[in-house]
Amino acid sequence: MHAHELREKFLNFFKDKGHAIIPSASLIPENDPTCLFTTAGMHPLVPYLLGEKHPAGTRLVDFQKCIRTGDIDDVGDQWHFTCFEMLGNWSLGDYWKKEAIEMSYEFLTNVLDIPLDRLAVTVFKGDDDAPFDEESYNTWKSLGMPEDRIYKYNKKENWWGPAGKTGPCGPDSEMFYISDKKACGKDCQPSCSCGKYVEIWNDVFMEYNKVKSQESKVKSQSDKVEYEYVKAKQRNVDTGMGLERTVSVLNDFPDNYHCPHIEPIVAEVNMLRKYKYLGQEGVDNTDIYGKKDDPNYEKEKKSIRVIVDHVRAATFILGDEKGIEPSNVDQGYILRRLIRRAIRHGKQIGIEGVFTHKVAEVVIKIMQDTYPELKKNKDFILKQLTKEEEKFATTLEKGLREFKKMSKDNNISGTEAFDLFSTYGFPYEMTEELAEEKGIKFDKKEFDAEFEKHQALSREGAGQRFKGGLADASEETCKLHTATHLLQAALQKVLGPHALQKGSNITADRLRFDFTHLDKMTDEQKKEVEELVNGWIKDDLEVGCAEMAVDDAKKKGAIGLFEDKYGHVAKVFTIGNVSCEMCGGPHAQKTGELGKFRIKKEESSSAGVRRIKAILE
Secondary structure, eight states: OOHHHHHHHHHHHHHHTTOEEOOOOOSSOTTOTTOSSOOSTTGGGHHHHTTOOOTTOSEEEEEEEEEOGGGGGGBTBSSOOSEEEEEEEEEESSSOHHHHHHHHHHIIIIISOOOGGGEEEEEEOOOSSSOOOHHHHHHHHHTTOOGGGEEEEOHHHHEEOOSSSSEEEEEEEEEEEEOSSOOSSTTOOTTOOSSSEEEEEEEEEEEEEEEEOSGGGTSOGGGOOOEEEEEEEEEEEEEEEEHHHHHHHHTTOSSGGGSTTTHHHHHHHHHHTTOOOSSOTTOOOOOSSOOTTSTTHHHHHHHHHHHHHHHHHHHHHHHSTTOOOOOSSHHHHHHHHHHHHHHHHHHHTTOOSSOHHHHHHHHHHHHTTTOTHHHHTHHHHHHHHHHHHHHHHHHHHHHHHHHHHHTTTSEEOHHHHHHHHHHHOOOHHHHHHHHHHTTOEEOHHHHHHHHHHHHHHHHHHHHHHTSOSTTSOOHHHHHHHHHHHHHHHHHHHHHOTTOOEEEEEEOSSOEEEEEEOSSOOOHHHHHHHHHHHHHHHHTTOBEEEEEEEHHHHHHHTOBOTTGGGTTTEEEEEEETTTEEEEOOSOOOSBGGGSOOEEEEEEEEEETTEEEEEEEEO
16 A cells, blocks of 8 residues: 555545545644644644634544654664654544544554454553543453453553643553564563554543642642643544554555655665665665675665655755755754754765755655645755755864864864864764774763753753743733734735745744844834834734635635645634734734733844744733
């Protein structure tokens, strides 16, 4: 079964079950600072999981492009990708556990023809915060799942969320395909990472909200309970099936890289490294990674997988309508890291010259029918990859010069190696390899200690940066969300109709707003924008909401900044005669609630995109 067949079967199955098909949303989460990228299909739906009414109804289905940065270091094994597709279906306060599990089982066994004896499942075993998930357990039993293949696990294995520190969450029930791989021992089970059990689907039951505990206000500091779980007002089902993994297990592939929409990318990498395989003239070898008796086989296999995944991920990020470029911050930093890691692995397997754009062309050709934005932004993708690769060549050159200076005494400290990494962007692995080649002593423990300090500071900073978001639908967040609409309207009045939103990031403390504009704003322009926004706040304008067809919304003059996620019907928010936008986030009821608007900073975000940071006082 190919990827396009699985997508079609999944969408049609749930459409027949009353689900509305919605399109894949941007990789850059709208107004959600809890994540740099869309990591699952639920991200674009957070407002509706919190109780907002979705224009398409209470049953939804889609396939969603995703990036998971936490898996970067795992890429190179059989199953992990940073870039993947997630098939998902949702119940927004509609059906519950029994119906969700029954539909999952029906799709797996009747539509995909997976035998019951090839499946194992897990459920939440309960703890002090929430009881054992008896309904899920009994539903699986009623469907014929043997009790010894229904595993009970704790929160670490069978609980989802919340996305931030607080918000919707709940137990989940995961489905695993039992592969032909030999078990690692008599206790081998789904929680084991040996590869015998491959997770392909997860049904999440959002029946709780994690909130700050009221008890923490009355207990002593040493004995306070900071958070607690309360029953949610709206129970939701949120499911996710990994497309690549499922295609792999259905076809009995040894890994994700044999999938028909992935293997041609492997083939391009092999062509670039001048390796022939799979029945080409005069070639008997059929392994897509190399000759198994080659002592470098495992190392080269990992490098090929890293290049394929990372260039694919970079292609999707660059091809996104939000226009992300490589940089040293936020999404741009992750993008740069992916590209440079792919380049480094390319050099390790003998690829010469600038090459990532050639791999990206194959990705675009394969995926452009499913994701038209890749074809639309093809020139931008290829140009940015080439530019970054050329820039990295200069970085490596500088790094090599510094390495030579540092290692004059045949010794390089961990602190020096970390300086090469943090200051010059010189990959740690290259420092280690060069030291080994030249017989230079290298203090790896000291490097690890410096790196851990760096990680701790990054985590601390991220903790500050990522508080809030749509999962935090507080009064402050709603006000700032409404303020972004007023800011957008003011920018178009002051700068012109070209000043359109490219993205925003809202916490309970401030808003960050990216928009298309070439030049730095003058102090006069910033002052004029502030005066317009504060004038509209003073007018105490009504914030209205109506559902309508996207085409009708456009005719009405609504700005469709994120219309791709709504499908055919959208929510349109109007603020007096000032603003008319398609949007799904939380809003204030009247502008008079907002307070005083003030711009704190205006700066460049990327080429042709400016950024405003503002607060409400």
